[in-house]
Amino acid sequence: MKLYEKTAADLGRLFQKKEVSAVEVVRSFLDRIEKVEPYLKAFITHTPAMALETANEIDNRRMSGEELHPLAGVPIAIKDNMCTEGLRTTCASRILENFIPPYDAAVVGALKRVGMPLLGKTNMDEFAMGSSTENSAFFTTRNPWDRERVPGGSSGGSAVVVSAGMAPLALGSDTGGSIRQPASFCGLIGLRPTYGRVSRYGLIAFASSLDQIGPFSLTALDGALLMNIIAGYDPLDSTSLPESVPDYPLGLEEDVKKLRIGIIRQNVSKDFDPEVTAAVMKLVSILEENGAEIDEVSLPLTDYGLGAYYLIAPAEASSNLGRYDGVRYGHNAGGDDIESMFSRTRGEGFGPEVKRRIMIGTYALSAGYFDAFYLQAMKVRTLIRRDYAIAFNRFDLLVGATTPTPAFKIGEKTDDPLQMYLSDICNITDALAGLPSLSVPSGLHSNGLPMGTQLTAPAFQEGLLFKVANFLEQKRDPLPRWPRVELPEGGLQ
Numbered sequence: 005m006k007l008y009e010k011t012a013a014d015l016g017r018l019f020q021k022k023e024v025s026a027v028e029v030v031r032s033f034l035d036r037i038e039k040v041e042p043y044l045k046a047f048i049t050h051t052p053a054m055a056l057e058t059a060n061e062i063d064n065r066r067m068s069g070e071e072l073h074p075l076a077g078v079p080i081a082i083k084d085n086m087c088t089e090g091l092r093t094t095c096a097s098r099i100l101e102n103f104i105p106p107y108d109a110a111v112v113g114a115l116k117r118v119g120m121p122l123l124g125k126t127n128m129d130e131f132a133m134g135s136s137t138e139n140s141a142f143f144t145t146r147n148p149w150d151r152e153r154v155p156g157g158s159s160g161g162s163a164v165v166v167s168a169g170m171a172p173l174a175l176g177s178d179t180g181g182s183i184r185q186p187a188s189f190c191g192l193i194g195l196r197p198t199y200g201r202v203s204r205y206g207l208i209a210f211a212s213s214l215d216q217i218g219p220f221s222l223t224a225l226d227g228a229l230l231m232n233i234i235a236g237y238d239p240l241d242s243t244s245l246p247e248s249v250p251d252y253p254l255g256l257e258e259d260v261k262k263l264r265i266g267i268i269r270q271n272v273s274k275d276f277d278p279e280v281t282a283a284v285m286k287l288v289s290i291l292e293e294n295g296a297e298i299d300e301v302s303l304p305l306t307d308y309g310l311g312a313y314y315l316i317a318p319a320e321a322s323s324n325l326g327r328y329d330g331v332r333y334g335h336n337a338g339g340d341d342i343e344s345m346f347s348r349t350r351g352e353g354f355g356p357e358v359k360r361r362i363m364i365g366t367y368a369l370s371a372g373y374f375d376a377f378y379l380q381a382m383k384v385r386t387l388i389r390r391d392y393a394i395a396f397n398r399f400d401l402l403v404g405a406t407t408p409t410p411a412f413k414i415g416e417k418t419d420d421p422l423q424m425y426l427s428d429i430c431n432i433t434d435a436l437a438g439l440p441s442l443s444v445p446s447g448l449h450s451n452g453l454p455m456g457t458q459l460t461a462p463a464f465q466e467g468l469l470f471k472v473a474n475f476l477e478q479k480r481d482p483l484p485r486w487p488r489v490e491l492p493e494g495g496l497q
């Protein structure tokens with residue numbers, strides 16, 4: 005088995021046992037990137053020199069006998085909306101095309117302290133607005149399971165690098181599905197942590213009451229190890245919460261007996277692809293056979309979730325993106341006076357979906373419409389929270405499909421924003437409620453594409469999500485690890 009085929013935990017173990025050096029590990033991934041990246045286009049920026057430098061440093065630290073974290077020397081890729089000091093951070097937008105942050109995001113600092121080499125910054129939908137990575141201002145990323153299909157979004161690049169063996173781990177961000185949906189489309193574990201669990205300091209804001217950073221991994225253990233590094237209170241993020249952080253890998257091996265599990269009726273809808281729901285039910289039956297108690301639950305407000313989300317998120321985005329005026333950050337298109345400079349800069353700098361969101365959000369917040377739209381949406385959000393609170397009186401964990409269908413074709417939904425929005429219908433309500441939610445692979449569709457099951461827990465129960473995901477990993481029929489990447493000669497155009 006080549007190094008790039010191994011899980012992060014295994015790579016860490018080999019490194020600790022001095023069976024491999026961090027430089028060897030990084031080189032294996034760099035070779036793999038060279039081979040498959042031209043066909044998939046998952047990275048916006050490659051950082052091989054930086055990765056090798058960190059690897060070298062961590063090799064020296066190990067040689068000097070320093071005690072290191074289990075993921076020391078294990079490389080990682082990061083979505084390009086997290087600030088990296090001295091390294092271009094674009095948010096896949098023309099407006100930030102040449103933006104070089106003067107500081108590291110909190111999560112980036114944490115990875116550096118552990119000694120995880122950074123392989124690069126990954127492609128995404130512009131400002132994380134989208135579900136397919138087609139809204140990137142630069143290029144579309146391909147799904148390694150079928151290159152005619154999207155990898156999901158908005159963290160599509162991060163999902164692809166892990167799925168195709170270009171990095172053993174990656175970070176994404178999830179505002180309303182952007183980790184879980186691409187994880188399910190690419191056959192990975194993807195976790196959206198509880199709102200406030202991971203610092204958002206240095207994450208370029210989309211919708212601040214929803215944005216969370218989380219891991220993509222091949223296994224629950226890998227995700228748990230990475231969460232140990234990034235979770236925790238940060239005084240630099242005013243929404244970060246002081247709750248103590250458990251040792252996530254520690255509880256992984258516990259069984260699921262007596263666990264009360266509710267199947268969310270709306271997330272196994274008969275309108276979904278039947279193979280997707282059948283795969284959810286298969287995983288549920290494994291839990292039941294092992295002593296979990298299963299019942300159905302309805303979250304009646306679900307039907308209003310999408311509408312509320314597409315008012316709240318754009319409203320916050322319209323405010324957050326007000327700072328891109330050509331004066332303080334990024335692109336400046338010039339102009340005869342300040343008005344024309346603003347409008348030219350923003351007109352050139354933002355793509356169509358970002359403009360659409362800014363317009364919807366500005367409208368929803370404007371005097372005269374605020375009560376009718378934004379306030380209503382906030383009321384719905386409160387009721388959605390209540391739906392979950394009631395459900396969690398009866399259940400420890402809620403399950404359903406991560407997405408209604410497997411990955412769709414590139415171009416299939418680009419002309420119809422509503423169809424695009426509907427692709428993360430299952431990921432919106434728990435995000436609005438601030439809850440942790442994880443997608444675990446549930447099998448392959450008859451068309452060969454991965455499908456995902458979503459597990460949602462009460463706040464701060466990420467450990468439970470990893471435990472159940474780990475259990476399912478052991479008990480379900482094994483999934484093929486590797487996408488059948490068929491690479492044409494000469495790469496993609």
Ligand code: GLN
Nearest residue numbers: 132133134179180181182
């Ligand atoms: N697809 C959703 C949107 O376009 C969610 C995006 C995200 O989670 N960043 O807003």
